[in-house]
Amino acid sequence: MNETFNVEEFLKVIRENFKLIIGLMILGGLIATAITVFLIEPKYRANTQVLVSQSQTQDTITNTDIQASLQLVNTYSDIIKSPSILEEVSENLDLKYGTVGLSSMVDVSSQNQSQVLNISVTDPSPYKAEKIVNELAEVFQKKIPKIMNVDNVSILAKAETGENPQPISPKPALNIGLGIILGALIGLALSLLRNILDKRVSTEEDVQKYLELPVMGTVAEFK
Template identity: 80%
Template sequence: MNETFNFEEFLKVLRENFKLIIGLMLLGGLVSTAITSFLIEPIYETNTQVLVSQSQSRETITNTDIQASLQLVNTYSDIIKSPSILEEVVKNLDLEYGTSGLSSMIDVSSQNQSQVLNISVTNEKPETAEKIANELANVFQKKIPKIMNVDNVSILAKADVGDNPQPIFPKPIINLGLGIIVGGLIGLALALFRSMLDKRITTEDDVQKYLELPVMGTVAEFK
């Protein structure tokens, strides 16, 4: 018995189950939108920048000074997230997080061969993220002279979430698209499964396909 499934039959399945597939695509989109809007807590991000340079008391800066500053960037990245810095930020802002929780919200990065450190802070509340980022930069700038015996940190840009902050997660449009795709795939899988289980012989082609018998004649449909 020949049960190969060709492209023409695949298109037939799509036509016969068009409403099912479209319905599940719409349902998938609605479900993903509802989950994004009501179940997933949005995450906001803000950034501040600090410059690592040579001591501000120096009147002239040489190439050696710049290279020394670049070498300090990695060290300063670790200092920013150190307990001594984070503890003061938690205390100053009266945060409900511990230092480990606060550290998980902070990311410190720099471009290659750059003396600028970018401090990113994520939080469920955009205003809280902004306060943490700015306080972190202030505390870091204040404590560096005591830690490194050199005053060489300047704040280039303060964090500002603006009037209408947008979350970095979740992404409603992406989630909507994924919901539609998943719904469509489920609909297609159900349609194919139903087609494979349906062994009814309803057309002349079915007689030739499943029974491998020639069609001698047909009976007209009476209405």
């Protein structure tokens, strides 16, 4: 009985405060929209791929060569984000970022047991992201023979920005949805708080609930 009563009471609170809850949901959605449009800077991502293979001077590929290349993938991921590589990229493109700032824009990843490195750069400008990631791949390919004494890196695909690049963030639908949900939760919290603090006895049910007394009669409301 107590569980049913609690559910009924909860639904009653929602009905009595329906306009408040809906209003806060709309307000939450509008605030989230404003923040997304005016305060959050869009970010774009450009991607390129490089292949770590056997030495280009070799005519045949052995399983040992492939395993050696796989072991180098993690090392090469660190080299791509090393200061020596990033400094040259920054100088070549005359960037305002230091090596630390540029490193935070770069992400290097690879699939398990893959010789392919995926390099991505995130920037507020899609065209700048494209230039940086392509330059990064070229500088890396050029400097590897000097660093590792082996020429085994080739660029598989360069980044290309389309006519209508789409930002990876922010995500308007997600942000607006979260704003609406947050507004609903605030509305429910305020409604429940108001119901708890309101100790007025205004209905027959309130008399029986709070005073535990039988109702002998009621007085009609005159307007």
